[in-house]
Amino acid sequence: MSIAVLAQVYDEVRRLSIAGSSVAPGDFRLKKLIAPLEKSGEKAPVFKKVAESVSKVIESNETTSAEALLDLSTLVNAILYTQGEVGAEGDLEPVEQIGEGILPKRTPASLLKSVATALTTAGSGRLELVQESLAQDPFPDPRLLGPAIDALDGSYYEVGDLVEKAVLPQYGKSIVPIVLEKFDRKGGAGDARRLSLLHRVDPEGAESIIHEVLEDGSSEVKIVAISKLRDPKSVPFLIEQSKAKASKVRDAAFSALAEIDSDEGAKYLIERMKEKGHLRSIREGLKSRHPKAVKVLLDETRAAWQTLLDTKETDKKAHEAAHTRLVTLLSALEHRSDKETEKLLLELFPQRAAITKAEGKHGAKTCSDCILARMSECSDKTRELLIAEHETYEDYELAIAARAALQQDDPAKFYDVFHVYIESGKNAKTKKRSAQSKAEAITQAICNEIGSVYHYWYEIINQEREQEVVRKRDQFDPRWLDLAVKHNNMELVYALARPDHKPAHKALEAELQKRLKAKRVDYHLMDFVQAVVRAKHPDSADLIIETIRNASKRGTGYYAYALARLIPALDKSALPKLEALLSELPDNEADRYVLAVAELKNRR
Structure with missing residues (x-):
């Protein structure tokens, strides 16, 4: 007898078992299989019995669906697999265990599949998916170990680096034998990541390997x-390696020297800092926190500043060297918050105009921007001075000042100081591009601070992340949203929209409708759909359904990935409309949303 229809039933039962028995009642795919089963039952009674079992699943409710689905699964499996053999001959031997045992986690199959695919395939969006999946905590899971180790050899280095730093260390020492099995000290990028991983999970065990690698x-x-070298005894070797021809070898040596608390290492770094010319070759060593090295770094920065002021632009070679040196030294002050660094920045700030003039056409305000950036990171005192001069800045400088003001955590003051730039940028009488650029700079600073606005394609909905985004949004003065709606600044509207703000809801809906009717497919359409859901628009479900229909009509199936991620955040009252939508979509399109609807249905 033909069992093709039984194979279809098996596939549907497996799908429903993964999604959860509560979504089985009324399943339209199972319903389609009853007729062919009954027809086959005219010749083979077993098919009629399967048809009856399918009908029980379809007619069940949330209370009886689990038992009905289990009965159907048992029956179909008994028919398809009537014979089988398990086990193996031979004696059992204990397996040596390294580290703690790893058991499978209670992770949704859909998440496991998407993460495994992202780790082992090519294409854009994989990095973001793996990054976002970390919030769902799918690791460490033995089912993802193989794909994660394979990702170390991937061509997309950012995915490989992320896996080495944030994913595989979660498995601990238990993966050491697996990593060593493929490690080749004469290999490439994948083997470099393996060595770094070994050092993370088993620093002591990796020491001997590191010394072997250093030889050949x-x-x-x-x-x-x-x-990875951190022993003061390694300083002579690192000094030798810091003179290597390969720039990456030099950088690694200087980076290690900067981390080691060694007078010998600090002395060497000081000697190199005082050399004439630019400092690009030792830029990693400039990050040293050794007190003696820091003091010389600050003194050399003051000297480089004066040298640039004294060097004429007509002497191109000397001027370029002086400029490069000062930029490199200023960059090395990144994230320093000590009093001496603060003192230096307060000295340099009033001299920005003179420094910019000294930079000439060659510099393009690079040094001045570096000074502002370092002030935004250093201390409250440097940030307050930076913010106080906001009216004198161009757009890029204004963006730095805005970021500094956001760190001060005073929402009302931030609005009072910077809202004027949004007003000026949208003023009908203002024709200057500079005013528009400044408005864009403030808009972008706010959007970046809130985060999770762009690239929703790869974001995985999870309560913790959503709460963080909402928390940041609600920290802004409420007047910003009023201002954004007034001037139709849609970037700010979809970043700041709140559940209680009807004008923002109206603006979002109007913008979404406009983009749905546009002739060209709009990449940022998803930003507005996301904002509608996050702002709890009363018609969120209807707008998502309209967007899904629009995507189906246009043939833009790639929207489904992002739209499906939004469905579980809807109110449960949307379920009847969503289920009706699934029945009207072609099967291949409905498949993209079935699990999302099931997740909403099962949400407590």
Whole structure:
């Protein structure tokens, strides 16, 4: 007898078992299989019995669906698999365990599949998906270990680096034998990541490997080995490596020297800092926190500032060297918050105009921007001075000042100081591009602070992340949203829209409708759909359904991935409309939303 229809039933039962038995009642795909089963039952009674079992699943409710689905699954499996053999011959031997045992986690199959695919395939969006999946905590899971280890050798280095730093360390020492099995000290980027991973999960065990690599390892693997050296006894070797021809080897050596608390290392760094010319070759060493090295760094920055002021632009070679040196030294002050660094920045700030003039056409205000950036990171005192001069800035400088003001955590003051730029940028009488640029700079600073606005394609809905975004949104003065609606600044509207703000809801809906009717497909359409859901628009479900229909009509199936992620955040009252939508969509399109609707249905 033909069992093709039984295979279809098996596939549907498996799908429903993964999604949860509560979504089985009324399932339209199972319903389609009853007729062919009954027809086959005219010749083979077993098919009629399967049809009856399918009908019980469809007619069940949330209370009886689990038992009905289990009965159907048992029956179909008994028919398809009537014979089988398990086990193996031979004696059992204990397996040596390293580290703690790892058991499968209670992770949704859909998440496991998407993460495994992102780790083992090519294409854009994989990095964002893996990043966002970390919030769902799918690791460590033995089912994802193989894909994660394979990702170390991937061509997209950012995915490989993320897996090495944030994913595989969660498995602990238990993965050491698996990592060592494929490790080749003369290998490439994948083996370099393996060595770094070994050092993370088992620093003591990796020591002997590191010293072997230093003798005859490949350049890529050797660079990682050098960067892991932290013993003061390694300082002479690192000094030697800091003179290597390969720039990456030098960077690794200087980076290690900057981390080691050694007078010998600090002395060497000081000598190199005082050399004439630019400092690009030792830029990693400038990050040293050794008190003696820091003091010389600040003194050399003051000297470089004066040298640039004294060097004429007509002497191109000397001027370029002086400029490069000052930029490199200022960059090395990044994230320093000590009093001496604060004192230097307060000295440099009033001299920005003179420094910019000294930079000439060659500099394009690079040094001035560096000074502002370092002030925004240093202390409350430097930030307050930076913010006080906001009216004198161009757009890029204004963006730095806005970021500094956001760190001060005073919402009312931030609005009072910076809202004028949104007003000026949208003023009908203002024709200057500079005013519009400044408005864009403030808009972008706010959107970046809130986060999770762009690239919703790869964001996985989870309560903790949503709460963080909402918390940041609600920290802004409520007057910003009123201002954004008034001037139709849609970037700010969809970043700041709140559940209680009807004008923002109206503006979002109007913008969404406009984009749905546009002739060209709009990439940022998803930003507005996301904002509608986050702001709890009363018609969120209807707007998402309209967007899904629009995507189906246009043939833009790639929207489904983002739209499906929004469905679980809707109110449960939307379920009847969503289920009706699934029945009217073609099967291949409905498949994209079935699990999302099931997740909403099962949400407590």
